[in-house]
Amino acid sequence: MRRSSQILRCAEKAAETVAETKKESLLKKLGNHFKSILDDYKTVALETVQDMKDRPIKSGIYLSILGTTVALFKTNPDEIQFNAKHTQSMIDLMMVGDKTRNPQSQEVIDSVSKLKNQERLKYYNLGFCSLMCEREYGLDVGLYSANCKYVRPHWTQFHKTIVDVGVFGRWINLSKGMVDYDINPEEWLEDGSPNTEFKYYNKDSLIRWDMTMNN
Template sequence: MASLRVARRMFCAAAEGASAPATKSRWEALKGSKAGAWCRSLLSDYKEACREIVVGARERPLKASVYATLLGGTWACFHTKPDYSSFEAALLDRSTELGLLSAWNRNGTSDRHVQSLVNLRNEGRLHHISLGLLSLVYYSDYDPNTTLYEAQCSNLSVRWRDLPQRVLDVGFAGHWWILNSKMQDYDVNEEEFKHLPPHMQATSPPSVKEVESNERLHKESWLTLTVEDREMETKVADRKEERVSGESQIKPLKQEQTQA
């Protein structure tokens, strides 16, 4: 048994010694081959390009910062681009907000736009397309799942030149811009004020003094009345009554004088 162990060890040592130079020769052959030369040239090119980028950024920091900002903005726009599920969620939220209002308070433009989008969605005519940095939602004439010839024929589908006329919303930077613009002042019915004169239709925000006075009056309305305040109110009320009674007595005298 001992002789067998010794023979096995000698055989393993001889095999390891024979394989070592073979491995080394293969590696050297790989380095000297065309593939090895191509890899070395590619690595050297990348190394030189990185060095030029670093040197150029040090020499022209403003230009480098502009390029970095553009690349970062492009990356952010690409990753924050909304998809069709986000459009459906935004549409349902806007429809719910309008549904909580009375028909007399809804903005006509907002209501019509949202209702048309909801009807197209229920009919299966809304479609989504991604253009890299932004997304588009457009409508088609038919639902693609219908069995009509007009819906299944590829020659009758929406063409690229007709796409701008069918776009309903643009998704960019995580927002659907047309839907948000249509929902501005969605709780103001402009048709209620169309019969008013122009100077009454336009409203201006209150000034700082008006806001402060309104807040002061609102706070004072919650204060409890003291005895002095009540006495002042009673005096003012008595004066008003006396004035009204005096005017009522003066009117008959004037009428008698005019008749005489």
């Protein structure tokens, strides 16, 4: 009986030793594996740094492209920013009198306002930039031509539907259209004298100087 107990204890010790050996072997393998990965990354990093020193122009171009790509994704404006910019532009124009309002700014904001009222704007997020495009019909139009895909404009005509392009945190057409929005270029002649024949803004405009909107 005593001898069998000793044999049992020896067997248990042997099993524990084998288990510990396997555990140490597994940890060692994992350690060697991660060490090998780190060594590979270290080698790649050193080679990259050396290559950048050997070819500074090429490296500068790659870094510029990478930095620009990251900046494009980080600063890509969304639909909320488009609506906010449009609303602010409308308010700015409302604060300007008829005679001093820039007709080009008026035309840009009017065209966007009409499309928004008709629910004909569609937003596309391309990751590095955004597009605001014009739909042929509004969302609530039930015409056959508005719902049948076979009579819709071909995809090759897509570029003609682009209303604005958002990039680097700004919507280009809205921003460009509001440059000098409070200056009518036809109000003054080149010699600085007033032009008595300059044109007023479009009387059919959606936006009025008295801060109201026409229907």
